[in-house]
Amino acid sequence: xxxxxxxxxxxxxxxxxxxxxxxxxxxxxxxxxxxxxxxxxxxxxxxxxxxxxxxxxxxxxxxxxxxxxxxxxxxxxxxxxxxxxxxxxxxxxxxxxxxxxxxxxxxxxxxxxxxxxxxxxxxxxxxxxxxxxxxxxxxxxxxxxxxxxxxxxxxxxxxxxxxxxxxxxxxxxxxxxxxxxxxxxxxxxxxxxxxxxxxxxxxxxxxxxxxxxxxxxxxxxxxxxxxxxxxxxxxxx
Numbered sequence: 096x097x098x099x100x101x102x103x104x105x106x107x108x109x110x111x112x113x114x115x116x117x118x119x120x121x122x123x124x125x126x127x128x129x130x131x132x133x134x135x136x137x138x139x140x141x142x143x144x145x146x147x148x149x150x151x152x153x154x155x156x157x158x159x160x161x162x163x164x165x166x167x168x169x170x171x172x173x174x175x176x177x178x179x180x181x182x183x184x185x186x187x188x189x190x191x192x193x194x195x196x197x198x199x200x201x202x203x204x205x206x207x208x209x210x211x212x213x214x215x216x217x218x219x220x221x222x223x224x225x226x227x228x229x230x231x232x233x234x235x236x237x238x239x240x241x242x243x244x245x246x247x248x249x250x251x252x253x254x255x256x257x258x259x260x261x262x263x264x265x266x267x268x269x270x271x272x273x274x275x276x277x278x279x280x281x282x283x284x285x286x287x288x289x290x291x292x293x294x295x296x297x298x299x300x301x302x303x304x305x306x307x308x309x310x311x312x313x314x315x316x317x318x319x320x321x322x323x324x325x326x327x328x329x330x331x332x
Contacts, residue, residue, distance in 0.1 A: 141170060143259075
C-alpha cells in the first residue's frame with residue numbers, strides 16, 4: 096500500500112483543517128520543505144499536497160511553495176487544489192509535479208475531466224470529497240447533488256483510474272475512517288482508490304490494505320503524533 100503523508104498549504108504555511116472548515120485551521124509549520132524533509136527522513140516515498148487557497152478560490156497562491164517542494168525532490172508528488180483548466184495541469188506537470196488532482200472541475204465539467212484522463216492518463220487523479228454521501232466542491236463549501244460512490248463509477252467508466260476519496264466528516268477528527276465506504280469502493284474493478292480522512296491507526300491501514308485499497312493519505316494523525324510515519328511505513332507501506 097502506498098502511504099502519502101499530507102501537506103496542506105494556506106498562505107505558504109503548513110496547516111490542517113477540521114472537517115474542511117477554513118475557520119477551524121491549525122498552523123503546524125511555516126516551512127513546507129522542512130515538513131517534507133521530516134517525512135523523507137522517516138522513509139516516505141510519496142507526498143500529497145493540497146493548495147487550500149486554490150481549492151477555495153481557484154488561484155495559485157501557493158505555487159512558490161509547491162515549486163520549492165518539487166525542487167527539494169525525493170518524492171512522487173501529487174498536487175490538488177484549484178486545478179480546473181488544462182493550462183493549470185500543464186503548468187504543474189512542467190514544473191515537475193507527478194500527478195494533478197482534479198476536484199471541483201471533475202464535478203462541474205465532467206467532459207473536461209474525461210478528456211484530461213484520456214490525454215494525461217495516470218498523471219491525473221480525481222479527488223472525490225463527500226459530505227453526507229454527496230460530492231462537495233469549491234473547497235468543500237458546497238454540496239453537489241451527486242452521490243460519491245455513483246460518481247466514482249462514472250469516473251471509472253470515463254477512463255479515470257485513480258480516485259482519492261475523502262469522507263469530510265472524518266477528516267481531521269482522528270476518530271477513524273469510514274471502512275464500510277471503502278469496502279464498497281474497493282468493489283469497483285479497475286479503479287484504484289486512495290483512502291483519505293480520519294485514518295488514525297495502523298490496524299485501520301492494514302484493514303484498508305487487505306480489502307484492496309491502493310493507497311492512503313495521512314494528515315492530522317501524523318501532525319498530532321497519534322501515528323508515527325516511520326512505524327506505519329515499516330508495518331504497512
